[in-house]
Amino acid sequence: MSDAVVAPASLPASLQTAGWKTALQEAGLSCYGLRKSYWQGPLEVPVLADVDLAVMAGEHIAVMGASGAGKSTLLHVLGGLDKPDAGIVTVAGDAIWSLSELARGRLRNRALGFVYQFHHLLQEFTAQENVAMPLLIRRQERESALAEAAKWLEEVGLGHRMTHRPGELSGGERQRAAIARALVTQPACVLMDEPTGNLDRHSAGRIQDLLMDISKRHGTAFLVVTHDPDLAARLGRVLRLTDGVLAPA
Secondary structure, three states, X not given: OOOOOOOOOOOOHHHOOOOHXXXXXXOOEEEEEEEEEEEEOOEEEEEEEEEEEEEOOOXXXXXXXXXXXXXXXXXXXXXXXXXXXXXXXXXXXXXXXXXXXXXXXXXXXXXXXXXXXXXXXXXOOOHHHHHHHHHHHOOOXXXXXXXXXXXXXXXXXXXXXXXXXXXXXXXXXXXXXXHHHHHOOOOOEEEEEOOOOOOOHHHHHHHHHHHHHHHHHHOOEEEEEOOOHHHHHHOOEEEEEEOOEEEEO
């Protein structure tokens, strides 16, 4: 991969160097030349057009854009859930789309966390069991996994709600449990798709405060798709996806 002199404006200042392509591999999560289209019958609908992005350790990035602009698609491609048509995605230094499906799943479990607008907690399990699930999937011993889940529920202010099932939690509490689940593996980066979009303003504000506090204490990187200008304003860098192109807002 040859280096270009001019780096894309969507990259952080630390990568605005002649060797920016090589430096991308030092990011916890990065992509270069990412392209993705969908087809409506014979019509090709471009969604991502040569997207370049790097999420550095401890960095907070907001991605904004109109509905249907491809923001969720970007998260899915970066997270190894939706294959790009072209481009390179690296997670913790590994090119995720060059791996087998099994290895890709293991890398997601180890290095990435996911938080969605809807919490996607499993209704039949307690909050503690839901948070422990990523550790149980990697076959960590159950008692150890539950202990780690309890620690993260304490971190997000739900230590008193560990034995409650999702139906017994408020919307804000369910989202906090989902955040604990995303963090329990101590990932390099957490991908969030409208994490406050389904909450009232008070609950959304508490989630924003929680994210900033966790990042400060643990150095966790966040890539957040949001329509919420208040949340975007609190993040370190704001990018906008327009016509498939990602650029500073």
